[in-house]
Amino acid sequence: MVYFVGAGPGDMELITVKGMKVLQNADVVIYTGSLVSGNILAYCKEGVQVYNSAEMDLPEVIEAIQQGVDQGKSVVRLHTGDPSIYGAIREQMDELGKRGIEFEIIPGVSSFVAAASRVKAEFTLPGVSQTIIITRKEGRTGSSEGGKLSELAKHRASMAIFLSVQSIGQVVEELLTGYDEDTPVAVVYKATWPEEKIIRGTLKDIAEKVAEEKIDRHAQILVGDFMGSEYELSKLYDASFSHMYRRGKE
Numbered sequence: 611m612v613y614f615v616g617a618g619p620g621d622m623e624l625i626t627v628k629g630m631k632v633l634q635n636a637d638v639v640i641y642t643g644s645l646v647s648g649n650i651l652a653y654c655k656e657g658v659q660v661y662n663s664a665e666m667d668l669p670e671v672i673e674a675i676q677q678g679v680d681q682g683k684s685v686v687r688l689h690t691g692d693p694s695i696y697g698a699i700r701e702q703m704d705e706l707g708k709r710g711i712e713f714e715i716i717p718g719v720s721s722f723v724a725a726a727s728r729v730k731a732e733f734t735l736p737g738v739s740q741t742i743i744i745t746r747k748e749g750r751t752g753s754s755e756g757g758k759l760s761e762l763a764k765h766r767a768s769m770a771i772f773l774s775v776q777s778i779g780q781v782v783e784e785l786l787t788g789y790d791e792d793t794p795v796a797v798v799y800k801a802t803w804p805e806e807k808i809i810r811g812t813l814k815d816i817a818e819k820v821a822e823e824k825i826d827r828h829a830q831i832l833v834g835d836f837m838g839s840e841y842e843l844s845k846l847y848d849a850s851f852s853h854m855y856r857r858g859k860e
């Protein structure tokens with residue numbers, strides 16, 4: 611059997627129980643060495659065969675999976691965060707599908723929610739934003755129709771920007787077409803790793819602060835008034851609000 615497993619953002623205790631169990635049982639593990647903390651391999655049994663996919667291309671990854679399957683082994687393809695977000699799993703799943711190889715996906719804690727936990731924020735605040743945009747600045751992978759940061763900024767939603775901190779100056783420039791310059795920004799480098807860094811600022815000063823800290827990879831850029839001080843209290847816990855499970859007080 612083949613499992614695509616989300617390893618979580620870094621802290622080895624942030625993998626799911628289900629993910630940990632298949633990792634403990636795995637005979638072959640192919641992990642994204644550039645971002646998955648090697649510590650997580652401590653869950654594996656002795657003698658496990660480990661591949662670092664950072665050094666492999668797609669045909670090599672598929673070949674390693676195929677070999678494991680042919681030998682009746684349990685194969686884990688370990689991805690950082692959650693595999694469904696910038697995980698490049700679709701091309702692997704399609705290839706396995708063509709070969710008739712069955713697989714299961716076990717989700718993980720994505721780095722954007724890990725980053726929110728580290729800055730102690732809630733993305734969805736009443737009266738501020740009920741929408742989260744997960745995106746990246748276009749790089750070698752272009753943006754899709756309507757997906758440019760400057761277009762997305764017009765929604766003034768809570769935003770989590772992946773894979774873009776190396777271009778923080780351009781990111782800020784594009785965001786300023788929609789957000790005000792005093793909009794809060796947090797850059798979270800390696801959220802939940804021992805070397806984690808959190809840089810807080812606004813669209814006005816964040817680029818300078820990030821340059822001072824020399825952060826050019828492995829970071830989340832969180833943007834929006836959800837990190838500000840104003841919001842409305844929720845209806846759900848309002849004492850006068852009745853719902854299926856609770857009668858509101860007069």
Ligand SMILES: C[S@@+](CC[C@H](N)C(=O)[O-])C[C@H]1O[C@@H](n2cnc3c(N)ncnc32)[C@H](O)[C@@H]1O
Nearest residue numbers: 619691692696720721772773800801828829830
């Ligand atoms: C190829 S994407 C993989 C994202 C992953 N699937 C997820 O759900 O978090 C790599 C990017 O995710 C972000 N990232 C991954 N782990 C991170 C962490 N621990 N802290 C901050 N950002 C992280 C960075 O923007 C990095 O450039």
